[in-house]
Amino acid sequence: xxENKVGLAPRVMAQGATGPKEYGLLVxxxxxxxxxxxxxxxxxxxxxxxxxxxxxxxxxxxxxxINYELADPGLLATMxxxxxxxxxxxxxxxxxxxxxxxKLQVKYRTxxxxxxxxxxxxxxxxxxxxxxxxxGKKGKEAMADYMNDVQNLFRKALPLSASMKVEWSR
Amino acid sequence: xxKHAALMVIGGIMALIGLLVAVSGANLSPTSSQFEIxxxxxxxxxxxxxxxxxxxxxxxxxxxxxxSVDFYVFTPAQYNDYQNDGSASSxxxxxxxxxxxTFKSSSGGTYHMVFDHGSGYASTVQKGTVxxxxxxxxxxxxxxxxxxxxxxxxxxxxxxxxxxxxxxVQPDWMRQKQTGVxxxxxxxxxxx
Numbered sequence: 001x002x003e004n005k006v007g008l009a010p011r012v013m014a015q016g017a018t019g020p021k022e023y024g025l026l027v028x029x030x031x032x033x034x035x036x037x038x039x040x041x042x043x044x045x046x047x048x049x050x051x052x053x054x055x056x057x058x059x060x061x062x063x064x065x066i067n068y069e070l071a072d073p074g075l076l077a078t079m080x081x082x083x084x085x086x087x088x089x090x091x092x093x094x095x096x097x098x099x100x101x102x103k104l105q106v107k108y109r110t111x112x113x114x115x116x117x118x119x120x121x122x123x124x125x126x127x128x129x130x131x132x133x134x135x136g137k138k139g140k141e142a143m144a145d146y147m148n149d150v151q152n153l154f155r156k157a158l159p160l161s162a163s164m165k166v167e168w169s170r
Numbered sequence: 171x172x173k174h175a176a177l178m179v180i181g182g183i184m185a186l187i188g189l190l191v192a193v194s195g196a197n198l199s200p201t202s203s204q205f206e207i208x209x210x211x212x213x214x215x216x217x218x219x220x221x222x223x224x225x226x227x228x229x230x231x232x233x234x235x236x237x238s239v240d241f242y243v244f245t246p247a248q249y250n251d252y253q254n255d256g257s258a259s260s261x262x263x264x265x266x267x268x269x270x271x272t273f274k275s276s277s278g279g280t281y282h283m284v285f286d287h288g289s290g291y292a293s294t295v296q297k298g299t300v301x302x303x304x305x306x307x308x309x310x311x312x313x314x315x316x317x318x319x320x321x322x323x324x325x326x327x328x329x330x331x332x333x334x335x336x337x338x339v340q341p342d343w344m345r346q347k348q349t350g351v352x353x354x355x356x357x358x359x360x361x362x
Contacts, residue, residue: 004354005354006353006354007351007352007353007354008351008352008354009351010348010350010351010352011348064339065339066339067339068352068354069354072334075334075335079335124350125348125349125350126348127348127349128348128349128350131349131350146350146351149350149351150351152351153351153353156353
């Protein structure tokens, strides 16, 4: 059965063991796919210390720029670092406003039957924030707008059975 | 050359070679060739052929110039005797302007097929055509071919996967300005 892409939140971030991870959040009519786009090794740079550490860390960062218009969701879901969560596996989703950053918390059941949690920060892309600031909005308002946009994306994509498990932010 | 193209070319060549080797191991195709015996009583035409264990050799020949020839299939020991003292003890033989033999080898191995001047034709150049076919499977060659073929297919498939990835992964400079949540045209409202 064909899987239809509904929408993309271009940037969400999570904290990894070696530094921040940046994902593209693709939502289809069947699942939510966190596509790993940037894996930073900033923590290694911190251990090494100084400018040299920073240079080495940034040199070992791995960035993948995805053409989501062309990309097949099935392939994106199997890419290294990707996390794919079928809508029927969703146990709980929460949009949580925060002081530093708004968060998206997802609790889901894996194919092995285990329950897993994932938490990402809804950090808007720089261009998005610049655009909002040009409209006279503050940074925090831009962050709130972005969370609303992401919420609307899920409202459109999730079936009713999954939508009922979402704790929306007002 | 891009990585996927290189993989697909190498994989394709490997698959083709593997297929040819596997077919030769399965002895699916008969071979046809010419033979020539130079004039002189000491001259004959010899060719080696491998028969797998339990395999069967079928040969038919026809003389096109010089009328009658003697044809033998020798084991290596018999061929040695033939070279030393002209002994014509063989596992299969035929003579005349044309002929055919069928020989089944239970143990398998390399045999020597000899065309020699027929009686009274030692001083003429004799030519002819020969068709040979070995029925039987050369297991090591067949397996080798199958393995190379499978590796070639695997490389080609991997190349296709890489190609697909190269299509969706774009250089960083092509990265579009990210201005917010993007909706796709193909997206349809979810079924409830």
